[in-house]
C-alpha cells in the first residue's frame with residue numbers, strides 16, 4: 001500500500017523537488033499559508049534536514065536562522081540559500097544565542113519552527129529555552145510532530161500559565177498521521193501552534209482539539225510498547241554503529 005502523506009503535492013508555491021520536505025500535505029499547505037500571512041522579519045528553524053521547510057521560510061522571511069545539530073544542512077544548503085544563517089549545535093542552547101543575535105541586529109523575530117529532536121525531554125528543553133527569553137514582540141511558534149506521543153508529552157509538560165505572554169496553545173492546529181510512510185503503527189506529524197504576545201492581558205487559551213483521535217490512535221500504536229524502552233536507544237545506536245548497521249536516524253547525518 002502506498003501511504004506517503006506528503007507527495008504528490010500541488011501548490012502555487014514553486015516547490016524545489018530536490019529538497020526533501022518531511023511534512024504531510026496538510027502541513028505543507030498550512031506552513032506556506034502561515035508564512036505568506038506572517039512574512040517574518042526574522043524566523044528561526046530548529047531542524048533543517050534537507051531544506052524542505054527552509055525553502056518556504058527563505059522565500060517569505062527577510063532573515064532566516066537555521067539551527068541543526070548536524071553540519072550536513074549547512075554543508076549542502078549554504079550555496080542554495082546564501083542568505084540563511086546556519087548555526088550548528090544543540091537547539092535548546094543555541095537558540096538563546098540566536099535570540100540575542102537577532103535582537104542585537106535590530107531585527108524582529110516573528111516566527112519559530114521547532115522540528116529537531118522529538119523526544120519528550122528535547123521538546124521540553126526547546127520550549128523552556130524559547131519561553132524563558134524576554135521576547136519583546138509577538139511570535140508564532142509551530143511545533144512539528146505534535147501527534148507523536150513523545151513529542152506531545154514534551155509540549156504538554158510545560159506549565160503555560162506560568163508565562164503570561166503565552167496567549168494561545170493548540171496541540172492539534174493541524175492533525176497528524178497514523179501508520180503512514182511505512183512507519184509501522186507509529187504516530188507522527190501534526191502541528192502544535194503557540195502564540196507568544198508580550199502585550200497579552202487575556203487568559204491563556206489552551207486546546208487539544210484532536211485529543212480523542214490521538215487517544216484512539218495511541219491505544220492501537222506501537223508507541224505503547226516501544227516508548228517505555230526509549231532509554232535503551234543510545235545503547236542500540238552504539239551497538240548498531242559498531243556493527244556497521246544503518247539506522248533510520250542516520251539519514252539526518254548522511255546525505
Ligand SMILES: C[S@@+](CC[C@H](N)C(=O)[O-])C[C@H]1O[C@@H](n2cnc3c(N)ncnc32)[C@H](O)[C@@H]1O
Nearest residue numbers: 021022047049052053068069090091116117252
Ligand atoms: C525531522 S528533520 C527536520 C525536517 C525539516 N524541517 C523538513 O520539514 O523537511 C529533524 C532535523 O533535526 C535535527 N536535530 C535533531 N536533534 C537536534 C537537536 N538536538 N538540535 C538541533 N537539531 C537537531 C536533525 O539533524 C534533522 O536535520
